[in-house]
Amino acid sequence: MKTLNSDNQQLFDKEIAGDDYYYLRSCIRQNFFPGAEKVFLDILTQKLGRKIIDDEHHTTCSGIGYHTDIVPFDTFQAIIARQFALMKEKGAVNAVVSCITSFGGYHEVLETWKEFPEEKRKAQENLKKATGRDFDVPKNIAHACDIIYKYRHEIARLAPYKLVNTHTGEPLRVVDHVGCHYAKIFPDKAVGGAEKTTVLTAMIEAWGGQPVNYPERRHCCGFGFRHYLVKPNRSYSISNARKKFESMQPYRPDLILTNCPGCNMFLDRWQYALAQIEGKTYSDDKNGIPVLSYEELAGLLLGYDPWHIGLQMHQVDLEPLLKRMGIAYSAEAKYRNAKGIPMTPPKFTGCLE
Amino acid sequence: MKMVVQQLADDVRLKEGMNACMNCGICTAVCPAAEYFEYDPRSIVVAVQSGNEEKIQQLLTSDTIWMCGQCMSCKTRCPRSNCPGIIINVLRKVSQATGAFVQSRLGRQQYLIMKTIGANLLRYGYCIHPSAVDIQNHPEQGPVWEWVYSNREEVYERLGANLDREGPGAMRKIATNDLLELAVIFEQSGGTVLWQSIETHSKNKAIELGLVDSQGNPCMDLYTNYLLNEDPEF
């Protein structure tokens, strides 16, 4: 079978800026995987020698509020305009967005402004009145995964590890899950478009792994905004995630690779919750299928200490994967604080005790 | 009061999201909500397309418009470049502006979202914050999150984050002035008006349900509890 990475992808050849970035952090990523954002910045500045501004003054884009409809579109536009104003003040023109919903949101706003200039004028006026700030539209908006994608070969050259099972020499089998708002709203803003998004599969291939297709690859992780956020609605979320796990299980993946902070968390947590409900996992062990984001994976391959990049914050343990890849790690260093003092570990990790 | 049809049309997103529907069902086919609920985005688009005041009024008071999970899978596929997901945003906006949302169980939940996500937004400058992902309300987050939550100062510090502290970094404290700007933007651009509408109609609903204190004022703790335990009717 042809891989997902067929060559006929020129249709969606998006422009990704090469340097001088401005980082827009993600609420969910910072909350659940702060180490992922940290290692992204570190890879960019220390390994790839690029410049990126990490500006403390930007706030949430309010995207979760927007998609739960408690933030009006006008407010959403004005908050995004404020981020652009901060960029302008720093002389930055290349936005790098950590969150997938923000990424979709920035493009939604920009497309609206293109088509309805009066909306842009309204945002300018709202921002000016509220903060006295002015903004310019950034020259380039990339998702952070686009940057890693752009430098995937360079990362491969620098990386001491590969997506290869060191015991068998076989490439690791990796399924990807692309966040809906990365490609589905504006397919031309996504590497590879919406149907055969290649941003993650190209990384998998460049790093020695084997991308594995599965029927529900394009299905939503199930977040559903109000369906997860309101406790009694969560069964929507878990049943959609279940659909994905059921679909990928027969392919026996070694890893789920994600580009969306929310998906990375949900695909990790729902495996645990489903195991608790159903008494089964979707892997051959009690652990579950490990889930990593592209920054976490790039960090691992580049030799960062798994516990410095925050992999102990995952419910599904990464150790089985680390062992397969031959990555050295210290088991006892996993639950230590910044001073190196051991902490009481979680009650249990993985999906089933 | 403006007709709801006009209120929908006033939102620029209706022009973006609504071209013309030919009833092909491609949206419903991939809709995660359609798989889970008795939900059919196609028929919502058709109802909005009809411009029928009564039908649209019915939608605004129904659970239906609150079933969409906003994944926007529909947008990718529509052969007429409609976006049912964004049409839903417009319906929800008008439902909240007119107070119709309190007439449905799922609509009433907007009060809960405003009090959680909304509150986080203005309090922290983030949609979510570690301290707001409490263990009681998030059993699905599992024992590792429980460990993170209970030791968050130490865990975030180890990962080079800057939890609740000044300066840059992950989960940093958003400076007071930046939070203030966010609040003024809310005030300036209609966020506050929306929240007042949600608040007022929710309070009226609480009174209607008899969830009041001894003075007859709405008791919003009782109302919150009511919303969290309301039985689905479908």
Next chain:
Amino acid sequence: MTKKKHIAIIGGGIAGLEAGSVLTRQGYKVTIIEKENKTGGLLNHWSSLFPDFSLPGEVLARIQPENPDLTLIHNTCIESIKKENGRFELFDKRHLKLYADALLLATGLSVFDASLKEEYGYGLFINVITSSDFERIHKAGQKLLTAQGDPPKRVAIIHCVGSRDAKVGNGYCSKVCCITGVKQAIAISRMLPECEVFNFYMDLRLYGSKYDALYLEAQKRHQIQFIRGRLSEVSENQDQSLQLKAEDTLQGRPLRMQADMILLLTGLEAARQNENLCKNNHLELDENRFFKSENMQYHRNCSRQEGIFMAGSCICPMSVNETLDSARSAAIEVDNYLTQKER
């Protein structure tokens, strides 16, 4: 006696051949320029014709014109047309090929590239085929088999692939796919009586004489099932069978179906060379990239450039019998034009 007027026809499909045949019989000299090494166009690729399952070869045999005044040029693609001193000059990649007193366009159709409809997986999933693929299989006298070599137990035929779809830039109906879908469903059912066949349609546009009778036959005699819903996506299962997602819009419920094979009814597009032919003259394309008529009701065969006429599916997708009618009426328009010029 004056010298015979010369008409150039671009395209040696059935429209060009039939028009050429009529015009030579009327006393004109005709040159047909065909881009392939063989005339007959798309008809060479079809196995049987709707609605009567007649053979394309029978049609081709009747219209192959033989006349000393008719010249056929093969393997030549006309790239541009210039009008000079009341005559037309035709160029093939900048070399002058010939002069003509009138020009008839019969550039026909090209089949939509189904791989552009990425969500259906053509070219990626091995058990997804197109209507053209099926005609080839049928014409070769082969049985329809899955990639694993088994007769499929369930085949889904998908309508409107590359038609009526803003996503692929084709907003129009290709017109002949619905009836082709009914025809191919019956052909599969005759070939594999055990196979379940489903047609996923949005609107069944069975406009032609006897088309509805074929639909009836498909339902009554062959138990073909028709589901009103457009296919949203195809995924491949581990055993290379396929999963379909559509909505059964008459039930208002999403529908999941497993099928062994999927057959895509690919839409029809105007020939790509049309755009080049519009340079340096008054020819125009319509919004669907077909040649625009002077008047869509009264002068369907007349282009926006005086002296240039159109026949067949370069105007819009047509069935075989419509194409032949169109070719004959084009010949009348050409004759009118040249006769009037004479006076």
